Amino acid sequence: MSNKTRDKEGLSRRDFLGLAAFGTAILASLGVLAGSLRFVKSNVYFEDSKKFKIGKPENFPVGTSRKIDDKNVFIFSSDNGLFAISAICTHLGCIVHPSEFGFQCPCHGSQFNKDGKVIGGPAPRPLEWFEINQEVDGTLFVDAGKAVPQGTKYLFA
Amino acid sequence: MNDSNEFRNKSTTGLEKYKKNLMSLKSSFVGSFLRSGKPTSDKSRAAVVVNNFFLHFHGVKTHINTLRPSYTFGLGLISFFLLVIVFISGGFLMVYYSPSIETAYNGVKDINYVVFGGKLMRNVHKWSGEAMIIFVLLHMARVMYTSSYKRGREFNWVIGIVLLILTFVLNLTGYMLPWDQLSYWALVIVSNIAAAPKELTDIFGITQYFDIGGATKEILLGGTEPGQDALTRVYLLHIILLPFGICIALGVHFWRIRKDGGLSKPDTISAKGNGVASISPPQKTGGIFPTYKTYGLMELAHGKTPAVDNDVENTVTSWPNLFIAEIAVFIFTLAGVVAYSYFIDAPLKELANPLIPENPAKAPWYFLGLQELVSYSAFMGGQGLPGLAIAGLLLIPYLDREPEHFGIWFSNRQGKMVALESFVVGSIVVMGTLVFVVNFGWFRNWWPEIHQMWIILINPGNILLGFVILYSLWVIKRTDSTRMGAIALFTMFLVSYVILTYTGTVLRGPNWEFFWSSSQWPIH
Numbered sequence: 001m002s003n004k005t006r007d008k009e010g011l012s013r014r015d016f017l018g019l020a021a022f023g024t025a026i027l028a029s030l031g032v033l034a035g036s037l038r039f040v041k042s043n044v045y046f047e048d049s050k051k052f053k054i055g056k057p058e059n060f061p062v063g064t065s066r067k068i069d070d071k072n073v074f075i076f077s078s079d080n081g082l083f084a085i086s087a088i089c090t091h092l093g094c095i096v097h098p099s100e101f102g103f104q105c106p107c108h109g110s111q112f113n114k115d116g117k118v119i120g121g122p123a124p125r126p127l128e129w130f131e132i133n134q135e136v137d138g139t140l141f142v143d144a145g146k147a148v149p150q151g152t153k154y155l156f157a
Numbered sequence: 158m159n160d161s162n163e164f165r166n167k168s169t170t171g172l173e174k175y176k177k178n179l180m181s182l183k184s185s186f187v188g189s190f191l192r193s194g195k196p197t198s199d200k201s202r203a204a205v206v207v208n209n210f211f212l213h214f215h216g217v218k219t220h221i222n223t224l225r226p227s228y229t230f231g232l233g234l235i236s237f238f239l240l241v242i243v244f245i246s247g248g249f250l251m252v253y254y255s256p257s258i259e260t261a262y263n264g265v266k267d268i269n270y271v272v273f274g275g276k277l278m279r280n281v282h283k284w285s286g287e288a289m290i291i292f293v294l295l296h297m298a299r300v301m302y303t304s305s306y307k308r309g310r311e312f313n314w315v316i317g318i319v320l321l322i323l324t325f326v327l328n329l330t331g332y333m334l335p336w337d338q339l340s341y342w343a344l345v346i347v348s349n350i351a352a353a354p355k356e357l358t359d360i361f362g363i364t365q366y367f368d369i370g371g372a373t374k375e376i377l378l379g380g381t382e383p384g385q386d387a388l389t390r391v392y393l394l395h396i397i398l399l400p401f402g403i404c405i406a407l408g409v410h411f412w413r414i415r416k417d418g419g420l421s422k423p424d425t426i427s428a429k430g431n432g433v434a435s436i437s438p439p440q441k442t443g444g445i446f447p448t449y450k451t452y453g454l455m456e457l458a459h460g461k462t463p464a465v466d467n468d469v470e471n472t473v474t475s476w477p478n479l480f481i482a483e484i485a486v487f488i489f490t491l492a493g494v495v496a497y498s499y500f501i502d503a504p505l506k507e508l509a510n511p512l513i514p515e516n517p518a519k520a521p522w523y524f525l526g527l528q529e530l531v532s533y534s535a536f537m538g539g540q541g542l543p544g545l546a547i548a549g550l551l552l553i554p555y556l557d558r559e560p561e562h563f564g565i566w567f568s569n570r571q572g573k574m575v576a577l578e579s580f581v582v583g584s585i586v587v588m589g590t591l592v593f594v595v596n597f598g599w600f601r602n603w604w605p606e607i608h609q610m611w612i613i614l615i616n617p618g619n620i621l622l623g624f625v626i627l628y629s630l631w632v633i634k635r636t637d638s639t640r641m642g643a644i645a646l647f648t649m650f651l652v653s654y655v656i657l658t659y660t661g662t663v664l665r666g667p668n669w670e671f672f673w674s675s676s677q678w679p680i681h
Contacts, residue, residue: 040376040379040390041372041375041376042375042379042380042386045379045380045381045386046380046384046385046386047380047381047382047384069512070512072512091349091535092345092346092349092350092531092535092539093345093346093348093349094342094345094346094514094518095512095513095514104668105668106514106515106516106517106518106667106668106669107342107346107514107517107518107669108528108531108532108669109532109668109669109670117605118601118605119601119602119605120598120601120602120605121532121601121669122531122532122533122534122535122538122601122612123601124356124359124534124535124536124609124612125359125609
């Protein structure tokens, strides 16, 4: 029997079984690797809650603004109600600071207007607006895990 | 002979043998690890190399071209010795450093201000790591401009680029460890660059189903913001995974140099002499590249002379010629690093403060070119353009396969002209683009409503990359030589890296605005 006849018949049984075994070994190893990579994605993050209290509505007279420093959120109070704008730049996560036109990011020069809309620099998205809620005792709390559409303002008694 | 006669003729007691062994302890012990003794002939000089674990990856003989300082400038060797210095000094630093956000910063402060020689040790670690970036890039330029990525060395160029990337990432993970302001904000920015594919998935509206960027970021940080988990992971990368990777890649890099017949050399050196007829060229087929490599003696046994290429007459014994050169390079490298570290201190900023980024928040100098690109688009500057640049560099040996002018700086007169032209044209175009951006801004300044897709597709970085590609193609068309295109491409890559780095380092100030120098920065 020559190689020629074998070529005509296609893969020999020996080669087929060898390749099958080899392929199985590779697939099994890749499966183990993929499962192992899932290992590095933690199931629980030990981080502060995204919800935090900011006090009673009377702490925010109309026309004022405040930065909740340790949460990197600006609270504004307007005629139409309270609103919370994130201080975290949507470009690469630096903290913006207020400026004459709105907000300015120190790291790569992104600029936002007073509503958090991008007016210059590399930021791809406007600054996030967050939900504000009131607890039964009247205390307000911001949920920085919950973005709301730009322009969402909250009126509280 | 005398010894054996003595033993045969005299009856010796056990104690006498013991005494004799004790007397000859020095010579027998030294002889047990220095097996060949002092080499006096070419044969014993060869034995030194073959029998020594630390020398055996050298050739027994070295081509004189390899020893020409003006051919290699010792750049690869300097990079390697810098890595050795980094490993040893890093091991010392680990004595006092612990990767906890509570203790890391104080540990580094202790190293700087309390530990004997601590500041010098840290400086040596920091500066040799940064010097590696310079010397690996210079080594790469040497390999590029002498055509040394050809004739079987194509894949070693690829491994070299892997080593370049590892060098950058090792430096990056290194400055994340002290948990100072630089570490913290670097983690913020790097993890957000990892998350930058969000720009793309947002455009297609699939982020909520397939957030590859966000997942990468969370895996990198072990959370959503930098903290203890992030430090643990970066430490793992810096101390175990990346050093392990660089050792393996470097081992393969060196091994392939030997298998490819040592360092590249011009044909003009090897073609002379009358050895051509006496050597039977090895019969090797397979692969798309001609195999110019060193063959084992057995492969050549049917010829008359075992030899590397055709020029045994141009080789000298590695012992002592090569080893003296290597030791000289090592001593100068060590002296340079220690002297620099004695006078210039590695920076350490204030303790990490998640509430206030520095203004400007600048990475170390070698990333400031990228920071400039990132200030156009996070995705393109942080992932797209570096990825394309690396892909372009990787492809050079596969797209330029002209075998001529191997081992000759800039190939020929034309090559020198092309390199010079690319240098001038590249400088003008890169600077012109920067001047435009600084003066007129970009899309977002003109049309704030513009869709992000346009900025990803058309930004100053992409325009520079597009120009470099088109210019290289034009050079190929004009000169009818892919080699000239490769020279143009690489020269422009180097020019862009240097000019962008200079811009990011010197010309950018608070809020990433343009200033001629830091003395003009506003006081706040």
